[in-house]
Amino acid sequence: MKRIISVLMENAPGALSRIVGVFSQRGYNVDSLCVAATDDKSLSRLTITTQADDKVIEQITKQVNKLIDVLKVTDLTDGNHVERELMLIKVATRSELVRAEVNRNVDIFRAQIIDVDLNNYTIQVTGTSDKLDAFANVLAQSTEIIEASRTGVCGLARGDKALRP
Amino acid sequence: MEMMSGAAMVVRTLKDLGVKHVFGYPGGAVLDIYDALYAQEDVEHILVRHEQGAAHMADGYARSTGTTGTVLVTSGPGATNTLTGIATAYMDSIPMVILSGQVPSMHIGEDAFQETDMVGCSRPVVKHSFLVKRAVDIPEAIAKAYYIANTGRPGPVVVDLPKDIVNVLEEHPYQFPEDVTMRSYNPTLKGHPKQIKKAAKVLLDAKRPILYVGGGAIAAEASELVTEIAEKLHLPVTSTLMGLGAFSGVHAQSLGMLGMHGTLESNKAMHNADCILALGARFDDRVTNNVEKFCPHATIIHVDIDPASISKTVAVHIPVVGSVDQVAKQLLEQMGDVDSNKQKEKLADWWQQIEQWRGRTCLNYKKDDKLIKPQEVIQSVYKHTNGDAYVSSDVGQHQMFAALYYPFAKPRRWINSGGLGTMGFGLPAAMGVQMAHRDATSVVITGDGSIQMNIQELSTCLQYKLPIKIISLNNRALGMVRQWQDMNYKSRYSSSYMDSMPDFVKLAEAYGHIGIRVDHPDQLDAAMERCFAEKERLVFMDIQIDQNEHVYPMQIKFGAMDDMRLSKTERT
Numbered sequence A: 001m002k003r004i005i006s007v008l009m010e011n012a013p014g015a016l017s018r019i020v021g022v023f024s025q026r027g028y029n030v031d032s033l034c035v036a037a038t039d040d041k042s043l044s045r046l047t048i049t050t051q052a053d054d055k056v057i058e059q060i061t062k063q064v065n066k067l068i069d070v071l072k073v074t075d076l077t078d079g080n081h082v083e084r085e086l087m088l089i090k091v092a093t094r095s096e097l098v099r100a101e102v103n104r105n106v107d108i109f110r111a112q113i114i115d116v117d118l119n120n121y122t123i124q125v126t127g128t129s130d131k132l133d134a135f136a137n138v139l140a141q142s143t144e145i146i147e148a149s150r151t152g153v154c155g156l157a158r159g160d161k162a163l164r165p
Numbered sequence B: 001m002e003m004m005s006g007a008a009m010v011v012r013t014l015k016d017l018g019v020k021h022v023f024g025y026p027g028g029a030v031l032d033i034y035d036a037l038y039a040q041e042d043v044e045h046i047l048v049r050h051e052q053g054a055a056h057m058a059d060g061y062a063r064s065t066g067t068t069g070t071v072l073v074t075s076g077p078g079a080t081n082t083l084t085g086i087a088t089a090y091m092d093s094i095p096m097v098i099l100s101g102q103v104p105s106m107h108i109g110e111d112a113f114q115e116t117d118m119v120g121c122s123r124p125v126v127k128h129s130f131l132v133k134r135a136v137d138i139p140e141a142i143a144k145a146y147y148i149a150n151t152g153r154p155g156p157v158v159v160d161l162p163k164d165i166v167n168v169l170e171e172h173p174y175q176f177p178e179d180v181t182m183r184s185y186n187p188t189l190k191g192h193p194k195q196i197k198k199a200a201k202v203l204l205d206a207k208r209p210i211l212y213v214g215g216g217a218i219a220a221e222a223s224e225l226v227t228e229i230a231e232k233l234h235l236p237v238t239s240t241l242m243g244l245g246a247f248s249g250v251h252a253q254s255l256g257m258l259g260m261h262g263t264l265e266s267n268k269a270m271h272n273a274d275c276i277l278a279l280g281a282r283f284d285d286r287v288t289n290n291v292e293k294f295c296p297h298a299t300i301i302h303v304d305i306d307p308a309s310i311s312k313t314v315a316v317h318i319p320v321v322g323s324v325d326q327v328a329k330q331l332l333e334q335m336g337d338v339d340s341n342k343q344k345e346k347l348a349d350w351w352q353q354i355e356q357w358r359g360r361t362c363l364n365y366k367k368d369d370k371l372i373k374p375q376e377v378i379q380s381v382y383k384h385t386n387g388d389a390y391v392s393s394d395v396g397q398h399q400m401f402a403a404l405y406y407p408f409a410k411p412r413r414w415i416n417s418g419g420l421g422t423m424g425f426g427l428p429a430a431m432g433v434q435m436a437h438r439d440a441t442s443v444v445i446t447g448d449g450s451i452q453m454n455i456q457e458l459s460t461c462l463q464y465k466l467p468i469k470i471i472s473l474n475n476r477a478l479g480m481v482r483q484w485q486d487m488n489y490k491s492r493y494s495s496s497y498m499d500s501m502p503d504f505v506k507l508a509e510a511y512g513h514i515g516i517r518v519d520h521p522d523q524l525d526a527a528m529e530r531c532f533a534e535k536e537r538l539v540f541m542d543i544q545i546d547q548n549e550h551v552y553p554m555q556i557k558f559g560a561m562d563d564m565r566l567s568k569t570e571r572t
């Protein structure tokens, strides 16, 4: 099962490598990882998606929590949450027909064309990972995907719950 | 504010933290720190012969005192040579601080001479690490390192010090940090009251309870409280390899060690128990055997300071996160007065059953007229030290014989590499012990294989006049490997035999010590007498033992805890 783990940690050198280390060292897989400083610049927030059963997730959260730099760990998939991922995707637009089809799909998926070149469009789309997958699949049916870059999932719990020091 | 160089700050911080001994080896990146050490007498530096030895010495020092051991090494090879020692301490949760030199900050990342990413290399085997970037940060980084190393679940902490920040020519204001607490590090010490209540009830209701004690009880200095619980409830007590001595091995309620080479009564009692109280033990694979078949009837209460240890291998019913001393106190309070006669009566059948298992005397062995048995050597050491020595061990058959045949009445007396199983640990560990306890008897039980892994430290022993007693069980083979080859590989001795042993007596003498060779059972007692009568000097006992002896009991792979071989021919 896909899980989304949120980690609040000191924004300190080496902190990220320690977390990644726990995953590689203990044989847990990382599907995506997204990290940046929070509103409080002394802290970083990291979101990891992974596939694991309950027992493994329990170990992952405990082992990550054990790291000295880590303040809080939570499994967002345990409760109600919102999650988003952003993808930039560059597609070939060599004919009018293709451009029209791409435009139509951009509308349907509420994506945005953020750069236009002679032979390609760069499109930004946000949503759940599934939506991003679907969008890429649809585009691939009508044109060629030149490259794509995804941020990995980030998420927050719904309601009053918050990951704060 | 006092002004001083970064190097002086390192030494001053150690002094202000109360550090008395540093085990180390100099080199380019730490010459400034060595110069600062030269100028003072508060911190004694012990010059080793190999940095791995320094780490094991600091480790033995820590295990025997409960205080943090300290290591100082240069960058590159000096630092990497400590890694096995750091990993050894990490696996057994031993507090240690490793101060490693580093190339100057501006050269980090350039593959400079003797540069290694020590923080990166050591990351999987440390509790935490610091790369200090400014001289003024030195006191805080070092103070935090000691704080982290010896609170919560103890462990090793690396402090990497680039050469430019310890430069003796630049001075900076020194301030000893008053407060080293960290918002991200708050170990839970007290058990949750609800869990304590549940645990107490299960314990009081149990008809076939057992107390399973591990190294966590020693780390928490909880021996007395553990004993109080055991006596109050009349519990049988079994101990992990790491927990030996937390509960006296000569107490009538002690069943001895459990696990792969545990006693029959320990493993039987675990398997048949209806309630297991695990205090600071972690259900590792050398204890549980096949987890699918592990203790099917028991309600398991697991007390551990590390939440990640709980339900990692075996799913437990009542987890209690906390330090063993605090939780033991809470449990005792929660249980209140227990009618001791009634409790004894309730457990009478259980104890009767246990006595039957004990009656099989699983530690009996056959003596021989001509060949010295390893078991009798350990028993002889026990006799000649009145069971009151600090016993450090290497890894192999001799380690298991020591664990089984030298019952420890006190904690911190049994010093061995349990988790990592590091050959070469014994001698340096015993040296650390002796540095901390100058008047105590510090013994090493070792094998002809293990002793050769850090034998260079015999030279350090001479320099610091460490009158260690080395008891080498010489079976002319890597005995434990050979035992497995006997059992699983039709006695095909692939690289487990060495027919090129040095003359250990001459070797000891070459290092300035006393060497004694013992070949015959009849000589053993007198030789031991001589060995332990020698108070001022190191004695190396090269004891030629029966090469074909196996360690028993031994769990049978994939079986339950109590599926065991009792001898080459007998099974449970």
Ligand SMILES: Cc1ncc(C[n+]2csc(CCOP(=O)(O)OP(=O)(O)O)c2C)c(N)n1
Pocket (backbone or CB within 6 Å): B394, B395, B396, B397, B398, B399, B421, B422, B423, B424, B446, B447, B448, B449, B450, B451, B473, B475, B477, B478, B479, B480, B481
């Ligand atoms: C550094 C290291 N290398 C290899 C091993 C694997 N190993 C475990 S026991 C053993 C044999 C130990 O031989 P010896 O020290 O002579 O002790 P004995 O078993 O004969 O008592 C070996 C090679 C180990 N534990 N540590």
